Structure formats: C-alpha cells, structure tokens
Amino acid sequence: MTGRSPLSSRLLCGAAGVAGLFCVMELAGRSGLIDPIVFPLASTVVSRAAALAADGEFLADVASTLGAWAAGLLIAVLVAVPTGFLLGTLPRVEAALRPVLEFLRPIPSVALIPLALLLFSDRFDMKVAVIVYAAWWPVLINTMYGLKDVDPLAKETLRSFGFGRMAVLWRVSLPSTAPFIATGVRLAAAIALILAISAELLAGGASGIGTFIIEAGGSPDALEYIIAATIWAGIIGVVSNSLFTLAERRLFHWHLARTGGTR
Amino acid sequence: MLEISNLDHTYGSGPGAHHALGGIDLRVTQGELVCIVGPSGCGKSTLLRSIAGLLKPTGGTITLNGTPVDRTPDDLAVVFQDYSRSLFPWMSVGDNVALPLRRKGMDRGQRRAAAEEALEQVGLAGASGKYPWQLSGGMQQRVSIARALAYRPSLLLMDEPFGSVDAQTREDLEDLTLRVRNHHNMTILLITHDIDESVYVGDRVVVLAKAPATVVGDLRVDLPGPRDQITTRENPAFVHLRAEVGRLVRGMRSHPAAAS
Amino acid sequence: MRFLRVAGRLWLVPVVLVAWEVATRTAEDIFFPPPTVIASRMHELWFSGPAQHLWLTEGALENIPTSLGRIFSGWLLAGVIGIALGIMLGRSERFSQFVDPIIQFGRAIPPPALLPLFLALFAIGTQMQVATIVFGIIWPILLNASDGARHVDRLHLETASAFGFSRGQRLMRVILPSAMPKIFAGLRLSLSLALILMVISELVGSTNGIGFQLLDAQRSYDYPGVWGSIVLLGVLGYVLNTAFLAAERRILSWHRTANQTT
Ligand SMILES: Nc1ncnc2c1ncn2[C@@H]1O[C@H](COP(=O)(O)OP(=O)(O)OP(=O)(O)O)[C@@H](O)[C@H]1O
Numbered sequence A: 001m002t003g004r005s006p007l008s009s010r011l012l013c014g015a016a017g018v019a020g021l022f023c024v025m026e027l028a029g030r031s032g033l034i035d036p037i038v039f040p041l042a043s044t045v046v047s048r049a050a051a052l053a054a055d056g057e058f059l060a061d062v063a064s065t066l067g068a069w070a071a072g073l074l075i076a077v078l079v080a081v082p083t084g085f086l087l088g089t090l091p092r093v094e095a096a097l098r099p100v101l102e103f104l105r106p107i108p109s110v111a112l113i114p115l116a117l118l119l120f121s122d123r124f125d126m127k128v129a130v131i132v133y134a135a136w137w138p139v140l141i142n143t144m145y146g147l148k149d150v151d152p153l154a155k156e157t158l159r160s161f162g163f164g165r166m167a168v169l170w171r172v173s174l175p176s177t178a179p180f181i182a183t184g185v186r187l188a189a190a191i192a193l194i195l196a197i198s199a200e201l202l203a204g205g206a207s208g209i210g211t212f213i214i215e216a217g218g219s220p221d222a223l224e225y226i227i228a229a230t231i232w233a234g235i236i237g238v239v240s241n242s243l244f245t246l247a248e249r250r251l252f253h254w255h256l257a258r259t260g261g262t263r
Numbered sequence B: 001m002l003e004i005s006n007l008d009h010t011y012g013s014g015p016g017a018h019h020a021l022g023g024i025d026l027r028v029t030q031g032e033l034v035c036i037v038g039p040s041g042c043g044k045s046t047l048l049r050s051i052a053g054l055l056k057p058t059g060g061t062i063t064l065n066g067t068p069v070d071r072t073p074d075d076l077a078v079v080f081q082d083y084s085r086s087l088f089p090w091m092s093v094g095d096n097v098a099l100p101l102r103r104k105g106m107d108r109g110q111r112r113a114a115a116e117e118a119l120e121q122v123g124l125a126g127a128s129g130k131y132p133w134q135l136s137g138g139m140q141q142r143v144s145i146a147r148a149l150a151y152r153p154s155l156l157l158m159d160e161p162f163g164s165v166d167a168q169t170r171e172d173l174e175d176l177t178l179r180v181r182n183h184h185n186m187t188i189l190l191i192t193h194d195i196d197e198s199v200y201v202g203d204r205v206v207v208l209a210k211a212p213a214t215v216v217g218d219l220r221v222d223l224p225g226p227r228d229q230i231t232t233r234e235n236p237a238f239v240h241l242r243a244e245v246g247r248l249v250r251g252m253r254s255h256p257a258a259a260s
Numbered sequence C: 001m002r003f004l005r006v007a008g009r010l011w012l013v014p015v016v017l018v019a020w021e022v023a024t025r026t027a028e029d030i031f032f033p034p035p036t037v038i039a040s041r042m043h044e045l046w047f048s049g050p051a052q053h054l055w056l057t058e059g060a061l062e063n064i065p066t067s068l069g070r071i072f073s074g075w076l077l078a079g080v081i082g083i084a085l086g087i088m089l090g091r092s093e094r095f096s097q098f099v100d101p102i103i104q105f106g107r108a109i110p111p112p113a114l115l116p117l118f119l120a121l122f123a124i125g126t127q128m129q130v131a132t133i134v135f136g137i138i139w140p141i142l143l144n145a146s147d148g149a150r151h152v153d154r155l156h157l158e159t160a161s162a163f164g165f166s167r168g169q170r171l172m173r174v175i176l177p178s179a180m181p182k183i184f185a186g187l188r189l190s191l192s193l194a195l196i197l198m199v200i201s202e203l204v205g206s207t208n209g210i211g212f213q214l215l216d217a218q219r220s221y222d223y224p225g226v227w228g229s230i231v232l233l234g235v236l237g238y239v240l241n242t243a244f245l246a247a248e249r250r251i252l253s254w255h256r257t258a259n260q261t262t
C-alpha cells in the first residue's frame, strides 16, 4: 500500500461515507426493511431538499430565520462584549453581580419563549429577544474568561512606555481577548439558531424554517418536507460554523500559532 | 536624576511573606550607566519594577528628577527580563517596535522609519514583517531591545537584556548600548548576571546581596578611553575590577586579604 | 465569620429581589408579577402538598419526576452511545475519516428542528422526548470522547503492550481513564443541553412534565405560573450543574489517586 492510495484522502473517505449512508438508507427502504410510508426513501428526501432550494416560499422562510438569527446575534455581541469588559475590569462590580448572574445563567433559555410570546406582540421581535438572551451568555462568559487570560506583563509593557488605562485596554486587553470573544460568538451562533427554530415551532403564524416544518405537518407527504427542511437547517448550521471557524483561523492565526491550534 | 532611599519591599503578608528588598539606597546621575549585579532571586527585578512605577514598594522613596515615583514616569523604557511575554503576539515585529512611538507624536511614516532603523541596529533588518512567535528567543530579545532603543527614553531600564543571544551578538549589543547612551545622553540601569559584562559596559557596578536585597558594593569603573571588546578586557584595571565584583557577589569582603 | 463572608458576597441578591418587588408593585403590569406573588404561586403549584408526600403537591409529583426521568434517561443513553462511538472514532483514524462529514452535519442540525420528525415517528410521549434529547446532546460527548481517546499518551499505550495487556484491558485501563477528563467536560455540557431540550420537547409535544406545565400556564394566562415554572427550571439547572461538578470532583480525584498508586 502506498501513501497515495485513495483511502488516505480525507475528502474522498468522507464522500464515500456519506454515499454509503445514502445507499444503506435507500436499500433499506427499497427492500422493505424500513417501510417507506413510515420513513421516506433517501432519494425522495434528497430530491425534495433540492426542490426546496428553488421554492420561493421556503427561501423566504429561511431568510426570515436567518434575519432574526443575525439580528439577535449582533445585538447579543454588542451588549455582551462591553458588559464583559466592564465586569472584567471592575472586580468589585463583578463580585457583586456574580451571584445574580449565577442564578440567571442556568435558566434554560427556551423556557423563556412562552413568556416572550406573551410579552411581544410581534413574532419577529419575540424571536430576536429570546435569541439575544440565549446568545449573550457564551459571549459574556468568554469575554470575561479571555480578559482573565491577558498577560499582565503585556499590560505592564505598555504602561511602562507611559500609556494610560484606556490605551492599555484598547491595545492590549482587546486584541488579546478577541480570540476568546470569537469563540464565544461561534458558540452563540449555534445556540441562536436553536432558539430561532424553537421559537418558530412554538409561535406558529410567523415565517421561518420552524414554521415551515410545523405547517408541512398537515400535508400527506409531510415527513419528506420535514426531513428535507431539517437537512437545510443542518446545512445552514454547517455553513455558519465553518465560516466562523474560518474567520477565526484567518484573524487570529497568531493565537492558534501560540496555543498549538487545537481547540 | 534618580534617587532611591531606604527602599523596602515585602511580597505578600503573614507566614508566606517574602522580604525582597531590605533598604536600598542608590543615586544615579544624568547620563550614567549603572550595572546592577547580584545572585539570582535576590530582588533585582523587584528593584527595577519599583523604579518603573509598576510595583508599589512597601517602604522607602524613589524620586526621579525631583518628583516622587508613584506611577510610571514619562520618558522611560523597560526591557523586561521576560522579553517574549512583553512582545504582543498579534502585532508584527515592526508594529511592536513602532507602537510606543505613538506617544511621541510621530506620524506613521516616521514611526515605521524609526522602527526599521532600530531593528537594523540590533541586527534584525528585514524581520519587521514577521510575528514575534516566528522568531527565535534571542531574536525576540533583540526586538524588545530595539523597541526600547527606538523610543529614545531619558531613562532606560534593562533587565538581563542580553541573556539569550550568542557571545558575538552579545558583544555587539553591549557596544550598541554604549553608543546609544553616548549619542542620546540616556541614563541606563542595566541588570545582569554576567560580571564581565557589568564591568565592561558600566560606569558603576552596584552589587546586591541576597534575601533581603541590600547594596553591598558600589564600584566606580575607571577604564581609559572608548571601550573595546578586546583591549578593554585585557586591561589590568578591568581584570582587577572583575575580581573585585566577583568577590562581592560571592559574599566576600572587598579586600582580598580579609577573605582568609 | 463565614456567614459574614457569604453575606458580603451575596448582598446584591436581596437588593435585586426587593427592587424587583417594589418596581413590579408600582408598575402593576400583569405581565410582570412581583416575586412574592411568583413565590406563592410556586408554593401553591408544587409545594403545598401533604406532609407524608414531603409537602409536594400532586402536580409536583406527577410532573417533576417525569421531566427528570426524561433528562436522565436521555443523558445516560447519549452518554453510553456517545462514549462508545467516540472512543471508536478516536482509536480508528480510518473509521473517523469515513464518518466525519456525517458527524459534522448531525452536530450542526439544530435539535428542535427534529421535533416534528420524532413526533411523527414516535407519537407524543417520553420516547419522542428522549429521542430528541439523545440526538441533541450526543455530539459534545462523542466529540470529546474521540478527542480524548485520540490523544492518549503514546508511552502509556506502549507500556500497556509491553506488559501484554489484552485489548479489553487496554481499553478499560488505559484509553478510557485518560479520556475521562475530556469525557466529563462533554458530559457536563450535554447535561445543560439536556435540560434545554427537555423543555422544548415538552413545550412542543407533551401531556406532562414541567415544560407542559409552563405551556399550560401560558395558555391559561397564568402569568405567575409562567414565571414560577421558569424559576423552577432555573433552580433545576443550577442543582443539576452543581451536583455534576461535585460528582466530577469525586470521580476524577479517585481517578487521579488511582493513577498514582498503580
Ligand atoms: N509577585 C511575587 N510574589 C511573591 N514573591 C515574589 C514575587 N516576585 C518575586 N518574588 C520573590 O522575590 C524575590 C526576588 O525576585 P526578583 O524577581 O526581584 O529576583 P531577581 O533578582 O530578578 O532574580 P533573577 O536574577 O533570577 O531574575 C524572589 O525570591 C522571588 O521569589
């Protein structure tokens, strides 16, 4: 066996794995091992998913979910990062607030959806509100953690050249914390998508991937639509996760080079 | 210009406390290059951090040009012993050197030119686009020296600045330090482990004793003419001073006859 | 002294509670009931039962254990499957290459999106909730276990083969223990995820459980009931996390001392 064998390529192996799963599912359906009425054929699902990509209604739903997701994530970051810096640089305030935060944090964010449904008349606002609440925690926690990790000697270096507090914050603490913030945002992005879809499942009426899935439930070939839409939700998750990971690698190569690149 | 009197510092409190500095008196005049030697862990870095205003000593006073040091004085630069941690990994080498120059009100072009020049002086021409973590330890150390030199402070504090470089580069850097001092009339405090080095570059050598640190010797280095790596080190006065400092560091009294 | 220290740390909590009470009483907004009203509603809903039931009400006895049962069975099942699969993935580079894209994809699917699917496959009930929880929380366990198993110290493995350990011994004595700290990190993350998925699955399709009670309160415009359920879930999350941390300290310290003596 030479090192050049096709089995040594991750890409080929991965593709083979996906194709294998597809074939097994398809065969199981066609041979009657899994009743196609209970669980649709793999080929049916894939063609349905492909058709959805050209379905204007579905695309509008995707756009609505992504819109709420992006808005919620953005607001969460804009609130959480300054809060994290405030708490990180004022240890007294942090010590006072810590127990309050520790009581709030374990509340499962989806439990707030029924309350938010009562409070917000607009479905989109409701979605954004619960996303902000859920997404702000990982960003806040990571910001505070990153601030603790700033090398005191790096700060002293700048101070020794006569720079003031704000300059140290801006030129040392912020860049040094940025990779941690980015990790927090990546985690928050995944949670935000979970919340967006949960809110849509519960709210009904409005538009979104979750709404699409709920409404498909009424049609005779409901499962096909549900699985196809779920596949798209997964693809959105994969794409957003890869984009964030890629951006992190690009922007913070200095951080990865020092920590060995594992995470 | 720098006056330290009865400086005392204790780390921590209670049973775990460590008395690092035990009443240090030191006076440094404008333009002087003072070397501080002493055994490892005796409190040299602690003394330097106090002068830089990075550490609040528990006793005694430090005055710089007549004003007491209670925060980092203006126009001062430090080469930290832990040079690699003091370089910013998210900035290129050139940006690291240029960053402090913002305080001098230079524009972008001037900053870059000054950084290039300083890097060239320490033998790192062409490294300015690299990142600190892409350089070897000795190269990183030279970057932190370049950063301090480019700043042209009136008081320069160096904590074992030549520890990680090869012998040849070390000699070059010693000569560079002497040249820069003469050109820009800097006052320099240089901490070193190397007794030869202290006598070679210093106008004075101050010897500290261990736990808590006190000044046990303060020798004036009177060597003729501009210093030169070969001839100065051959000079009998140099050899004599070196032996004297060595004895002080080892804790013997300064006169050889008293040692027996 | 200890009391004073705790009081010094927690002083803001009563301040916030009092401020909240005052603010809600003056605002008189039905959406925001005062904390005392929430507390009395919680008492009424769950803690006003007879003494022989530890003062738990009928509603508490029906719903809280149901929800906890779903969380724990989902968590256990995901733990067993996740650790087994993860270790296989970590020890076999080839296998991991083949299934990696499938795992990356599965991990990226927002678990609530699967609820309607599981609802159709399993009908309303515990099975569907457990399926959702298992699918949603297995990924952190699986990925951490495979990461831990992949980075077993070479020297430990070589020692094992030098002493002629069998495959089973190698797995149980070397690979599993060294992957344990990572596995625990994954288990902790997935426990808090399990709570979230329990709630959402009970909100979407259930006839009992705390999530169902929350939905019920919302539908009947019982605002203190809604707030009370949220508080109860928060307390549950806090207790689960604290208990897990305590257990982890115990188990991992045992693992550490065991490592030192052998
Ligand atoms: N932050 C600190 N907290 C407690 N003790 C400290 C701290 N920093 C230094 N020390 C102690 O103070 C003493 C002096 O330390 P210092 O770093 O000044 O020594 P040094 O002379 O610079 O040594 P070296 O030549 O090895 O760099 C040491 O014994 C050290 O253990």
Ligand SMILES: [Mg+2]
Pocket: B044, B045, B046, B081, B159
């Ligand atoms: Mg030192």
